Amino acid sequence: MKTRTIGILLIIMISCTIFGCATTIRHGIADNETVTGSDWSAKDLKEVADHMVNSIAKSANSPGSELRQGKPRWILAKDLRNETDEHVNTRTIMEKVRTKLINDGIARFVDDQALNDILNQLKFQQSGLFDNKTVAQIGKLVGAKYILRGTISSIRKRSDRTDIIYYNITLQAVSIETGEIIWTDEKEVQRLTTKGLFR
Numbered sequence: 001m002k003t004r005t006i007g008i009l010l011i012i013m014i015s016c017t018i019f020g021c022a023t024t025i026r027h028g029i030a031d032n033e034t035v036t037g038s039d040w041s042a043k044d045l046k047e048v049a050d051h052m053v054n055s056i057a058k059s060a061n062s063p064g065s066e067l068r069q070g071k072p073r074w075i076l077a078k079d080l081r082n083e084t085d086e087h088v089n090t091r092t093i094m095e096k097v098r099t100k101l102i103n104d105g106i107a108r109f110v111d112d113q114a115l116n117d118i119l120n121q122l123k124f125q126q127s128g129l130f131d132n133k134t135v136a137q138i139g140k141l142v143g144a145k146y147i148l149r150g151t152i153s154s155i156r157k158r159s160d161r162t163d164i165i166y167y168n169i170t171l172q173a174v175s176i177e178t179g180e181i182i183w184t185d186e187k188e189v190q191r192l193t194t195k196g197l198f199r
Contacts, residue, residue: 040084048187049096049100053100055183056185057101065183074109077149078149079091080149083153090152094148097148097171110143126138143176146175146176148172150170150171151169161194162195165190166189167189168188170185
């Protein structure tokens with residue numbers, strides 16, 4: 001009897017080790033599977049980026065649009081202002097939009113974050129240590145015509161069993177010369193999460 005009990009306990013322990021404690025990794029998860037609650041998700045990121053890129057592309061192809069003239073236009077991208085009650089990596093949103101716009105040939109971007117590195121490298125290359133035929137020329141930096149900027153804000157309503165979140169993401173392209181907003185759009189994301197009875 002004692003041996004049988006030990007055997008059963010040993011089987012339970014081995015089963016827990018194999019099935020309960022093992023880490024599983026799965027690649028290629030679907031967008032819907034990234035939504036695990038009411039907070040910002042990878043699915044939201046993709047939907048917002050796709051919406052904004054499609055809207056900018058539509059505007060850039062519209063007759064009379066300032067974005068249409070001489071395209072692709074040079075744009076400076078800024079981070080989104082985060083006015084939500086949670087940490088949202090707003091840089092990721094802008095990078096996804098920027099990457100799609102560049103790859104689709106709709107716009108070109110000036111990287112202001114690399115400006116100090118560029119200036120240091122230009123200064124270093126003018127030091128006389130480099131072959132003049134291979135150095136980068138001074139005075140060739142491109143000036144942006146527009147700034148792409150925006151805001152993400154949220155309204156959250158919580159009760160004992162429900163969590164409702166409403167995100168509003170707004171982007172604008174602003175003319176550097178005039179300060180005029182030449183394009184703007186928004187995307188809304190809404191989610192209702194219901195908790196189980198025993199959570």
